[in-house]
Amino acid sequence: MTAPSTLLASHHLAALTTNEVRALVSKPRTAILLPIGSVEPHGPHLPLATDTLISEASCFLAVSLLEARGITARIAPAISYGVTEFAADFPGAVGVPADVLAAFVRAVVDSLVRDGWSHVVVVNNHLEPKHDAAVRAAIADIPSRRASVASPLTRKWGRTLSDEFKRGNCHAGRYETSLVLAIDESLVAADRTNLPSIATSLSDEIRLGKTSFVEMGLTRAYAGTPSESTREEGEYLIGKLAEMIAGEVLDEVVADCSESLF
Numbered sequence: 001m002t003a004p005s006t007l008l009a010s011h012h013l014a015a016l017t018t019n020e021v022r023a024l025v026s027k028p029r030t031a032i033l034l035p036i037g038s039v040e041p042h043g044p045h046l047p048l049a050t051d052t053l054i055s056e057a058s059c060f061l062a063v064s065l066l067e068a069r070g071i072t073a074r075i076a077p078a079i080s081y082g083v084t085e086f087a088a089d090f091p092g093a094v095g096v097p098a099d100v101l102a103a104f105v106r107a108v109v110d111s112l113v114r115d116g117w118s119h120v121v122v123v124n125n126h127l128e129p130k131h132d133a134a135v136r137a138a139i140a141d142i143p144s145r146r147a148s149v150a151s152p153l154t155r156k157w158g159r160t161l162s163d164e165f166k167r168g169n170c171h172a173g174r175y176e177t178s179l180v181l182a183i184d185e186s187l188v189a190a191d192r193t194n195l196p197s198i199a200t201s202l203s204d205e206i207r208l209g210k211t212s213f214v215e216m217g218l219t220r221a222y223a224g225t226p227s228e229s230t231r232e233e234g235e236y237l238i239g240k241l242a243e244m245i246a247g248e249v250l251d252e253v254v255a256d257c258s259e260s261l262f
């Protein structure tokens with residue numbers, strides 16, 4: 001898997017000149033992928049940028065899937081700050097209010113639509129409910145032909161992911177740790193293998209009305225089983241997340257959207 005620092009040079013909007021963008025958007029079928037993440041504590045073993053890294057890495061792979069289907073795609077600079085109320089008790093949680101995030105995402109998407117990209121897909125991997133809702137609200141009144149959200153919280157995509165993800169005990173556990181191992185192993189603390197398994201399901205706790213990791217008893221800002229994470233599982237999961245992104249684009253951009261996509 002390509003390290004994040006090399007993402008800029010390949011497939012990235014910010015690496016292009018204005019003339020290159022003009023030439024790209026004049027093509028008939030184009031997509032721009034907008035990664036969204038957070039600056040949020042992810043246990044004692046993963047970086048604060050985990051969600052952003054996952055969004056960027058899956059976008060990187062999605063570009064190839066889309067190009068294979070005749071769609072020219074590029075990756076916009078990520079929006080790295082999100083709503084981080086659950087983790088607010090831990091150092092390193094740098095969040096913004098939901099309405100600020102929604103307005104910011106909307107402004108960026110509007111600019112990309114105005115630039116002439118056929119479709120904008122907002123790729124979110126920070127799954128705090130208020131954050132995901134703000135991302136969806138940001139584009140709610142843009143026609144789905146022009147903009148969509150790719151998020152594992154959408155049931156049809158979430159069910160393609162791992163068992164731990166589907167159980168909901170997936171904050172910095174086996175799911176996210178595997179993903180970061182696949183992106184750049186050097187970003188994961190070696191002692192992850194000593195971390196005990198925490199069976200708490202975030203989705204169950206949220207349904208019970210809990211509003212912070214500390215209230216849920218997650219005193220080290222993780223749940224799940226990071227000790228079982230593997231690079232191989234992460235590579236599989238990034239593939240699934242890339243299919244999710246490509247699927248959101250193909251649903252809207254490809255004329256014959258009734259065919260099986262993958």
Ligand SMILES: [Zn+2]
Nearest residue numbers: 050051126176
């Ligand atoms: Zn995360």
